Amino acid sequence: MLALVKDRRGRGLSLRRVPVPGFGIDDVLVKVDQTGICGTDVHIYDWDDWAKRVIQPPLIIGHEFVGKIVDKGSNVKRFKIGDRVSGEGHIVCGRCRNCLAGRSHLCPETVSVGVNRDGAFAEYLALPADNVWRCSAKVPREIYAIFDPLGNAVHTALSFEVLGEDVLITGAGPIGIMAVTIVRQAGARHVVITDVNDYRLKLAEKMGATLAVNVKRERIDAVQKKLGMHEGFDVGLEMSGNPRALREMIANMVHGGKIAMLGIQPSKTGIDWNRIVFGGLTIKGIYGRQMYESWYKATMLIESGMDISPVITHRFAFEKFESGFAAIKAGRAGKVVLSWA
Ligand code: NAD
Ligand code: ZN
Numbered sequence: 001m002l003a004l005v006k007d008r009r010g011r012g013l014s015l016r017r018v019p020v021p022g023f024g025i026d027d028v029l030v031k032v033d034q035t036g037i038c039g040t041d042v043h044i045y046d047w048d049d050w051a052k053r054v055i056q057p058p059l060i061i062g063h064e065f066v067g068k069i070v071d072k073g074s075n076v077k078r079f080k081i082g083d084r085v086s087g088e089g090h091i092v093c094g095r096c097r098n099c100l101a102g103r104s105h106l107c108p109e110t111v112s113v114g115v116n117r118d119g120a121f122a123e124y125l126a127l128p129a130d131n132v133w134r135c136s137a138k139v140p141r142e143i144y145a146i147f148d149p150l151g152n153a154v155h156t157a158l159s160f161e162v163l164g165e166d167v168l169i170t171g172a173g174p175i176g177i178m179a180v181t182i183v184r185q186a187g188a189r190h191v192v193i194t195d196v197n198d199y200r201l202k203l204a205e206k207m208g209a210t211l212a213v214n215v216k217r218e219r220i221d222a223v224q225k226k227l228g229m230h231e232g233f234d235v236g237l238e239m240s241g242n243p244r245a246l247r248e249m250i251a252n253m254v255h256g257g258k259i260a261m262l263g264i265q266p267s268k269t270g271i272d273w274n275r276i277v278f279g280g281l282t283i284k285g286i287y288g289r290q291m292y293e294s295w296y297k298a299t300m301l302i303e304s305g306m307d308i309s310p311v312i313t314h315r316f317a318f319e320k321f322e323s324g325f326a327a328i329k330a331g332r333a334g335k336v337v338l339s340w341a
Helices: 039-046 049-054 147-157 174-185 198-206 220-226 243-251 273-278 293-303 318-329
Strands: 002-006 014-017 027-036 064-072 084-087 124-128 132-134 167-170 191-195 211-214 233-238 253-261 282-285 312-317 335-339
Touching: 002 318, 014 318, 027 084, 039 049, 039 318, 064 124, 064 147, 147 174, 147 293, 167 174, 167 243, 174 191, 174 198, 174 233, 191 198, 191 220, 198 211, 211 220, 220 243, 233 243, 243 253, 243 273, 312 318, 318 335
Parallel strands: 167 191, 167 233, 191 211, 233 253, 253 282, 312 335
Antiparallel strands: 002 014, 027 064, 027 124, 027 335, 064 084, 084 132
């Protein structure tokens, strides 16, 4: 089969012919239709410090996918050949305290598809049946190619009650933009999103933001005044990974406000801890999706009318993967989907 492989320690990816993956009695074999390119894939492409530390070539990368089951192990009863599926890319141990207690999204032994084991940027993918998510016929197929980051957005955005609340989202990447739509659907009042990229801010506006603010030109406290807000944002969703964005969020929260943090900050990010202490703020770290509640909620939100399709701005055949990565790096893209059909 053909696959996008990180085959050496350095920049770039190679399209290679590799064996179709073998699979065990508890696994399924998926023929991949479409995949989404994630920031993680870009880090691996660029061979940055994180990638140098974590990635062991040769590795097939990618973890956002939709496809069809074409074969399965003898223990797999819940799925049949031909089922259209997506899948959770975090494979957990099943034995630690959190896994046993039904909190597998907090498993400390998590192994990631396309990072620690072969991934989905290939014609075929083998995955444990426990990680397979059956597609609803009521959700467009292409949306399942980005269900994984939609699940990140759902997990973060629904971490705290947003009904009637004012929500600040920092970072209008694909996940921040999807979060706008989710908190809208969940009944938020003002939804303010920030970025430094006007293309992405425009997309966020289209997805329902009250205001999409370029922090190169405008400060968030001025935005609060413009909206007639008095005490600060009730809920913050940090989705940029940028230290300045985090600090400005903390400075603009209501006393007792709640922040869910998805963005991956540099290790030395400094914040004013006294704003947390005296402001009575809660900060919750988010890793991945809540298994499998985020998958369920994402499905139901879409079945009940939420439309995230505008976040997909580019589509390419897998052979044109370089164009897909280039579109993301140019900063003029939401989600980029590769077709393997
Ligand atoms: P992305 O990199 O596409 O988006 C981040 C956005 O933040 C960009 O549009 C960038 O222009 C913007 N930004 C930069 N500086 C800013 C500032 N000062 N203020 C506001 N915005 C600013 O990423 P994404 O795919 O949308 O993911 C969002 C974040 O979540 C990233 O940091 C990513 O690494 C992280 N992530 C975490 C998990 C997890 O499990 N915790 C999973 C997926 C992604
Ligand atoms: Zn575990």
